[in-house]
Structures are given as structure tokens and as C-alpha cells.
Amino acid sequence: MAKLDPMSENYVIAPDPGNSRLTRVVRGTDHLGQATEISVVEERPLTIYLNRQEIVTAMTIGDYPEYLALGFLKNQGMLSETDVVTRVDYDEEVETVVVRTEVETSHEEKLQKKTRTSGCAVGTVFGDMMAGLEGVTLPPVEVKTSWLYALSATINRTPSLYLEAGAIHGTVLCHQDRPLVYMEDVGRHNAVDKIAGWMLSEGVEAADKILYTTGRLTSEMVIKTAIMGIPVLVSRSGFTAWGVEIAQEIGLTLIGRMRGQRFVCLAGEERLLRDMDPGAVPMEEKKHRRKSAE
């Protein structure tokens, strides 16, 4: 039986709860009528351009804007395999990121199509994402439950904005029992998009990775993970029926309600190698239990 190694906290990117740009102290009065000061996460608009075209304004905590822009465009199918990104420029003052590609043509075509088929792109974005699943195949890699327990323990003990200020979601890209990149954001999907942007920038392989998230496993979350090519998605939280259905259809290993020794595998059981006795997993300490980012 494998053992947990809670000290394997050598992240490539870890949360930076000490970054003063990411939190602000707000003043209020508590239930006793007494003045109180609370450290709260920031939320700011970031407008993403693809070449000369404004694409979206995301509400974000504000770190890693370049990764967020790249990952958003990639996950929405607006950057294809053949698109060569030449520059990514972030302007803090006007809160914009411009992603520039060598050739603009195919993208402009896409946007014209978008405008034709839908007045408001939210629906189209979702349709595009479902279309992006065509031809996606996820590799039959092995996943040890000892890795999942180790990841869960390490991630929960990692200093984070969540532990500092709450009201934020976390997503972590992992390899075996090692968490690599831990992103947080007020927008649930931004954390995932920042990871996608980092992977694209660094040319990171997806087939041997595990994605861990604090958020719910909805259809959109499952689709994003599959589009990123990651075969395993793990969450502390619950799941929707459609999220489970899509995972089963595309052969993604989906694990929900992972807390302490407990978890439920809802799809892709064939990847799981149950190499650790759940009884040997320590209980979560109360202070590390996540309550509600909701």
C-alpha cells in the first residue's frame, strides 16, 4: 500500500495569498454592531481581444491575465491547432489583453458565423464547445487512488486565497501525486482557463495529467477538461446528471465528493487503480475543510 507524502508541495505555480493586488480590506459592522475589517478577494473586468476583435469581458481576480486570455480563447475553440500566437499584450491600466496570431482570417470568419447564428454569444460559445468534443479521445492511462488522496491532502493544506479570504474557486493541474499549477479565481471557469493558457504557453502534455477542482462538476466543466485533453477530473464538490452523462460518453474519469477518505467515481472506473486502503487516509482537519465558495 502506498503512503501519503504531504510534503510534495513543489508547485510550478502556487497561489500567492500575500499578493496585495489580489485582496482588499473592506469595512463593515458585524452582528453585534461592531466595526469589523475583512480581507476580501478582488474582482475586476478584463477585456480579451483576439487581434483587432473584442471577444469578451471576464470578471477575474486579476492574476495571470495572459494565461486567462490564451486559455479562454483556446477552450472556446477560437484558437485552433494551426493558429500561431505571435504576441500576448496585457495593459493593466485599461484592463485589456490582446492575443495576436500570425493569420487573422479564419478567426474573422468564425466571428461572422457566430454573429449570424446567435444574437448573444453565450449559447454559441456553449455550442462551439460541444462541437469541440468531436474527435476528442482520452488516453487509457492508469490513475492510482493513492495519488488522489495525496493530491487532496496537499492541495487542502496549501496556503491559498481561499484560506485567506474565501469566496473563490481553485483548480489544480496535477501529475500523478504532485500538484503542478494551482490557479484560483472568482470566476469558476477562469481558474481552468488560466491552466489551459499555461499549458498552451509551455507546451505541456495533457494525457498524463489530472485536473482537481473545488467546484461542481457541471457539463461545461467536463467538456472543458476533455477539450484540454485531460483524462481525469476530480472535485471536492457534487455533480450534475448531465456532467456525469457527458463524462461517461467521452470516457473521462470523473470523481466527485472527494473529502477525506471518501469519493465517488462516476465514470471511467477502468482507469482507477485502487492501491490504497481508504481506512489509512487521515481525516481532514477541520480548518482545512472547504465550506462554501458557492
Next chain:
Amino acid sequence: MAKLDPMSENYVIAPDPGNSRLTRVVRGTDHLGQATEISVVEERPLTIYLNRQEIVTAMTIGDYPEYLALGFLKNQGMLSETDVVTRVDYDEEVETVVVRTEVETSHEEKLQKKTRTSGCAVGTVFGDMMAGLEGVTLPPVEVKTSWLYALSATINRTPSLYLEAGAIHGTVLCHQDRPLVYMEDVGRHNAVDKIAGWMLSEGVEAADKILYTTGRLTSEMVIKTAIMGIPVLVSRSGFTAWGVEIAQEIGLTLIGRMRGQRFVCLAGEERLLRDMDPGAVPMEEKKHRRKSAE
């Protein structure tokens, strides 16, 4: 000092956890490798049309599609005071709602503007919402803390899809100490939009209402509440710095982290009448504590 009345559960609309269309049993294997069955909330697409124009595809649990469509269009500023809604048609088979108005012109103009200013409407939608705040004034009504404690106790004890299946958000429209309409949805904003749709349909006054939500108080949540004309927004969860800032600017009473006897008032303290001793508030029973819809 006022007393709690936990039995004031005479809702106009309450959750319907027994509705078999809203949940589904999914099968998985637990941490011990044993087969398990879990009741999970549904998530289905609903495409909203305004007259002949497709507007958005929302991911929703699927109840009250007509209210969701009306409320979404209203909250996005696509239905103005002068628009007369003539019909709302829901087609379950093709998962669409069509909202029809007497006059189509001003709306088509708006969509053309939208298409011009932004390739993807997410950003525009947000911009439109901020613009919708111009001229909004919220009335200086009194809010008793005894009402807030009573609401919190009643809502937490109300049978709901959250208690049944988790992974869902709830929002409740309240009058004084009485919860009126309790909506739940997988999409955080859908629950609020369904309430807005109900208010529009029934011609309900907003000035004397309180909006209670299980979700985080982000900028978008604060803006929506103000656009709906509701002067008080209460949440069990945390808040973002910008959500607090906007509430302070527009004079909305914002209360966060409301659990048991505790809460924090972050804006609009002047509306609060502290008529109840927090020490007299019973602790929350463990089974009624919300953990993570995240």
C-alpha cells in the same frame, strides 16, 4: 425583542424536491469500490428567443422556463418598461422559450448595437447591466435584524433540492420575515432570473422586498438585485471587493456570511434596525448547514 417564527413557511412558490423531472439517480462506485446510487440534479439547455431572435442558451435545472426567460431578458435590459409582453411559449421537446412582445423594433436595434460593439455578447451583457444601473435609486426602507434571523432559519429548514441532491444554488424573494418565492438552479444567476420573471409576471413591488441567496455576493449579483429594484441583499456566503464597492455606491444594503447568529453588514447599514439580541438566536443544526454548492 422579537421572536423567531420558524413556522412561517407559507411560500407562494417553494422548492419541489419530489419533482422527478428535476433529479436523476446516477450510478458510481464509492471509495470502497462498492456500487452506489446518488440522486443528482438535472442540467439541461434552454434556448431563449425574443420574438424571432435567438438570444441565449442557458444551462438550467429546467423548472419555470417561462420565468427564467422573462427574468433573463428583463435583467439584461432587453425588455424595457415600455415593452408589452404578449405571449411566452415554452416548447419542452425542443427546449426553447419564445417571449413575444407587441413591438419588435427597439429590441432589434439593441441587438444590432450589441453585434456591432462586441463579437461575443458576454462582455456586452455585462456592460448593458452596468448601464442599467443609471437612474436606479433604492428606497430607504427599514430592515429588522429579527426578520433576517427568521428568514435564515426558515429557509434553511425548507425541504429543497439542495438538501435532497446538493450541487445547486438557491435564491429567495422575501417580504419582512416571510420567504415568498424560493427558486433553485444549477446556474447561480438562473435562480435570480426566475425570481425576476415571477415578479414581472405578477407585477410584484420590489421596494419592500429582501433577496436572500446561498451564493457569493459578486458584482453581477449586486447589480442584478439593484436593477430589480430590491434594496436589501443577504447571503450565507462571502463577497468580492467590487461587489461591496458597488453596493456602497448605489446604496444597497449588503449582508454577507449570515450563519446562525453571525452576519456582516457591508453597505447600507442605515436601513438596519437591530431589534433582536443575536445571543437569542439558536445555533444552526448541523444537518441544515449548507456546505458547498460551489
